[in-house]
């Protein structure tokens with residue numbers, strides 16, 4: 235038992251100590267550890283790759299379990315595709331690379347996203363016009379309320395934009411359902427899923443909605459992401475972050491009508507609503523890339539917006555969680571003042587708030 239500094243487990247490199255810290259390397263260890271904490275009435279925080287967590291400088295006064303289970307199992311299906319089962323602790327990008335190496339496609343546009351497989355259904359991880367809800371077949375999880383293993387089909391996971399039943403039942407980083415393993419449906423061959431993102435289509439020299447080579451999609455996604463500081467790089471403080479700090483707001487059409495004509499608007503399934511670009515709102519509210527680096531901006535230059543992208547709040551090396559929040563609050567307030575739209579954080583905030 236150690237008072238583990240949680241900053242060492244998160245990609246934003248902030249977070250105070252855990253009262254009790256342990257790692258679970260097998261599914262049995264994970265379930266036993268969760269049950270023991272629950273039976274002792276101890277607050278519980280589950281940590282995967284720590285890439286979507288902002289933990290306060292006070293840390294976590296309870297048990298912190300890091301998921302360290304690993305393993306992938308590919309089972310070919312009668313229709314020529316395959317089902318890939320991943321243990322929750324398997325690194326996500328390793329999984330994506332493995333599917334392509336084995337000759338299967340479907341996940342290529344989600345290349346380069348940090349973190350572990352078990353966290354991907356939690357916020358329905360997505361990028362470049364794809365998200366995991368398009369591929370997930372089922373999720374097995376430990377249900378802490380019913381104290382049993384539960385299995386969810388894709389429809390039962392209630393996926394939405396960066397949302398799922400798993401996320402909606404998580405409080406302060408403490409989920410009702412601890413994901414044990416995830417199954418993905420894959421297609422045979424290297425023909426990609428349709429390209430659904432204009433910038434990616436341009437990079438590939440193809441049209442929106444067209445299919446192309448999945449290996450090329452992975453290469454271009456990794457290149458585009460690296461250019462925005464969205465692939466972890468220990469040498470680059472622009473990647474010491476939680477990725478996008480804000481979700482793209484979904485607003486009703488009347489609210490969107492009040493915005494300048496050139497504000498991007500994307501269709502969503504909810505009738506009478508559109509999705510806006512948080513990055514557009516931030517930059518048009520006057521926040522430049524690197525906002526915060528100037529000591530006068532409020533954090534002594536310890537935290538700032540990424541110098542490559544206005545959506546990521548970054549630790550320049552010595553920041554505290556509070557420093558990151560100072561930058562995020564300034565941005566959220568500025569956007570609200572300029573456009574009357576409230577931005578919401580994408581990472582899970584533990585013992586802190588915007």
Ligand SMILES: Cc1cc2nc3c(=O)[nH]c(=O)nc-3n(C[C@H](O)[C@H](O)[C@H](O)COP(=O)(O)OP(=O)(O)OC[C@H]3O[C@@H](n4cnc5c(N)ncnc54)[C@H](O)[C@@H]3O)c2cc1C
Pocket residue numbers: 245279280281282283284285286287301322347348349350351352353354356357358359360361404407408409411412413414463464465466473475476477478582
């Ligand atoms: C540079 C960078 C780029 C990013 N780009 C993207 C992107 O393009 N798209 C995107 O969607 N996200 C992106 N993210 C955010 C993040 O990588 C994803 O949300 C990722 O899936 C989080 O995985 P993790 O294992 O690190 O989860 P953690 O940060 O460890 O945990 C996140 C939440 O999930 C919970 N959780 C984790 N594992 C489990 C489990 N097994 N069971 C139940 N709950 C669990 C945690 O308790 C916590 O509430 C980015 C982050 C960074 C740093």
